Structures are given as structure tokens and as C-alpha cells.
Amino acid sequence: DTGVSQDPRHKITKRGQNVTFRCDPISEHNRLYWYRQTLGQGPEFLTYFQNEAQLEKSRLLSDRFSAERPKGSFSTLEIQRTEQGDSAMYLCASGISGQAGANVLTFGAGSRLTVL
Amino acid sequence: DAKTTQPPSMDCAEGRAANLPCNHSTISGNEYVYWYRQIHSQGPQYIIHGLKNNETNEMASLIITEDRKSSTLILPHATLRDTAVYYCIVRVANYGQNFVFGPGTRLSVLP
Numbered sequence: 399d400t401g402v403s404q405d406p407r408h409k410i411t412k413r414g415q416n417v418t419f420r421c422d423p424i425s426e427h428n429r430l431y432w433y434r435q436t437l438g439q440g441p442e443f444l445t446y447f448q449n450e451a452q453l454e455k456s457r458l459l460s461d462r463f464s465a466e467r468p469k470g471s472f473s474t475l476e477i478q479r480t481e482q483g484d485s486a487m488y489l490c491a492s493g494i495s496g497q498a499g500a501n502v503l504t505f506g507a508g509s510r511l512t513v514l
Numbered sequence: 515d516a517k518t519t520q521p522p523s524m525d526c527a528e529g530r531a532a533n534l535p536c537n538h539s540t541i542s543g544n545e546y547v548y549w550y551r552q553i554h555s556q557g558p559q560y561i562i563h564g565l566k567n568n569e570t571n572e573m574a575s576l577i578i579t580e581d582r583k584s585s586t587l588i589l590p591h592a593t594l595r596d597t598a599v600y601y602c603i604v605r606v607a608n609y610g611q612n613f614v615f616g617p618g619t620r621l622s623v624l625p
Binding site for chain 1 (some may be wrong): 519546548550556557558560563579599601602605607608609610611612613614615616617618
């Protein structure tokens with residue numbers, strides 16, 4: 399297993415364009431999280447999936463943001479009509495349900511978005 | 515989830531033990547203490563977790579006070595590669611929602 403994969407690693411786009419990030423979690427992990435991180439800040443929670451169900455969304459996830467996890471495998475995070483304030487690192491993490499180990503998350507390397 | 519308090523920054527000499535404190539005075543009986551770290555430009559990395567007993571793994575030791583209101587993460591022989599932000603998180607086991615990170619402690623290991 400190669401861990402959590404995120405693609406692309408870097409994305410530069412112009413304001414107003416749409417962007418999509420993909421996350422491939424560890425294969426047996428049924429939990430998947432998206433976070434956003436700006437320079438000097440800790441990761442900010444965006445959304446959480448258990449299998450294919452999106453169980454929680456942060457208030458940070460405006461209507462321009464949408465996340466999906468079809469069939470409970472990979473996940474996509476789309477940002478529509480990007481704004482300069484969307485520039486950040488977008489992190490994906492996965493974990494597996496079951497007692498204390500459920501909170502042991504494995505993170506990907508992140509997708510860095512720059513909006514010009 | 516219980517709220518945690520950590521010092522914003524700490525220094526440690528290379529080769530010495532780094533002791534990172536975390537206060538969680540409102541912790542509930544079924545909440546675990548988890549530690550993660552984030553090295554610059556990388557995603558966070560799980561380190562260790564515990565309920566009430568002290569725990570040790572290949573990366574670190576976790577000491578939890580008897581009343582469970584505070585804990586200390588110990589890196590026994592800090593190296594320059596341990597320079598990172600360390601996050602202490604308290605959560606109920608097997609609860610998926612609201613997995614949030616606080617500001618953490620920025621540890622600088624000095625040569």
C-alpha cells in the first residue's frame with residue numbers, strides 16, 4: 399500500500415476557474431477527511447465521509463465547494479469560481495472505523511492551490 | 515471533544531529529550547489523547563495515542579497523569595528532523611465527526 403495519494407500536487411489557476419482535486423485513500427479505510435491549510439495555520443476541517451456518505455461539512459465549505467466519494471473509494475473536492483482566498487494546501491486523510499484506532503489518520507502530501 | 519491547551523512554541527537541544535505538554539482538564543472518561551505532528555510542507559503524521567496508561571512506541575512516549583487532565587509527549591533523543599508542529603487532540607474512540615486540529619506547539623530542535 400502506498401498510503402494516501404493526492405492529485406495534482408500543485409495547481410495554479412486564474413480567479414473564476416473551477417478546479418478539482420482527487421484523493422485516493424488507503425484501500426481498506428472507510429473514513430475520509432478533507433482539510434484546508436493556509437500558511438502558518440493548522441489544518442482546518444472541511445468535510446468527512448464514512449464510506450460514500452458525507453456525514454459532516456464545515457461552515458468553511460461554502461456552496462462553491464463540493465466533495466464526493468462515489469462507491470466509498472476515492473474522493474474528489476471541487477471548487478467552483480475560485481477566489482484568491484481559496485489559495486491553500488488541501489489535505490486528504492483516511493482512517494478506519496473501530497475503537498481507538500479510528501482516530502489514527504493517514505494524511506496525503508496535499509494539493510497546493512494557487513489562485514491568481 | 516475536550517478542549518486542549520498547548521504552549522505555542524518550545525526549543526530543545528539536539529540529542530536531548532523533548533517534553534511537550536498538553537492540558538485537557540475537561541477530558542471525559544471515554545476520550546483518548548492523540549498526538550500528531552506536521553513537518554514543514556508535509557501532511558500531519560500520527561505519533562501515538564493513549565487512554566490512561568502510559569504508552570511507548572518507536573517514535574515517542576506518552577505520559578498521562580493519573581487524573582488524566584494533562585499529558586506529556588516525550589521524544590527521548592530529539593533530532594533536527596523532529597522540528598515540527600505537534601498537535602494534541604482529545605477524542606472519543608471511534609467517533610468520526612469534528613476531527614479538528616488546534617494551533618499546536620511549534621518545536622524547534624536546535625543544533
